[in-house]
Amino acid sequence: MTRVFFDNAATTPIHPEVVQVMTKSLSETFGNPSSSHSFGRDAKGQLEESRRTIAKLLGAKPSEIFFTSCGTESNNTILRNSIKSDQISEVWTTPIEHPSIYQTSNQIGEVIPVRFLELNPNGSVDIDKLEYELAKAAKKVLVSVMHANNEVGVLNDLKAISEICHKHGALLHSDMVQTMGHLPINFQELKVDFASASAHKFHGPKGVGFMYIRQPNQINSLITGGSQERGYRSGTENLASIAGMAKAFELATKNVDEDIIYLNKLRTTFMTKLKSSFPSINFLTKLDESLCTIVSTIFPPEFDSEMLLFQLDMKGVACSGGSACSSGAAKASHVLAHFKLPEACKVVRFSFSKFNTEQEIDFCIERIKEIANERGQNC
């Protein structure tokens, strides 16, 4: 059966060249990077080479890159532990962050004040309002704003936000899990203080990620023990995955400008064809304000909102949904709740990678037509 994978914001297929690098590392470079003998030194060499590769591609210093187990760990570490080491007295974030920031912020809110920033209707941060509030802030603030939202794809202007933060003495963290490897990023120009990334979102392995910590910022370690990663993250490094992540990042960033053009063309084709077949379908994602990989689609109530994802899956289309329904069993995600959509419509996120094709778009739209016909829709 033909199957198409349009859930690349959840995870991406691993690149075959990444598998090769990992397999070689697993079988040949099995030493512990902390051991002083030659096996350990080989492993340490690969670890540091991976760090240099990632740092160089980001315009960062190798000593500013710290390996972790995932984006969630990076977000938790930075949020929870920068506030301990940097005399930060307040955290300001958005109400539509990934749960690894949103829930963590709610917990931090039991210890220090946490403020949820005002957003524009499209979900991006209201920059003027942020500047106005920061200018009045009496305490040192950590601002945490995601680069692109994982459910609707809306982008934040991190450059402008970082300038405002620094003008008013605040530090800026960005959850860049959705944009790392998908947009050109250079930390010499984009002056965030902290950033989080995850390899499986850019055709690398699952269970590995990294933090960027601009010098001279510091954090405490979330995981204590053997003081690996220069004391910022204890635990023997997942070397094969780290080497795989470095390879994946190299491949992801190689032709990133061409990939963006290709993906935007793919998204436009998808949206145009879907809209022309089903005029009642709308989009939460606005093409010119969002990441090139995501299309968040609002299906009208004529589609069976409870069954739609299941029906698509049965027909070979993998995508994902947060429900915008305020009725029934499905609960709106905190992100979709922000957009206050009409009841009973269904939001489906189609998310693409550079390996998707226009034929797959056509296949998907044909399957949606079948679903509509089976329900006897006049779409």
Ligand SMILES: Cc1ncc(COP(=O)(O)O)c(C=O)c1O
């Ligand atoms: C924006 C964002 N942040 C953080 C994460 C968590 O990353 P990980 O799966 O590596 O823990 C995700 C994953 O979906 C994400 O989309």
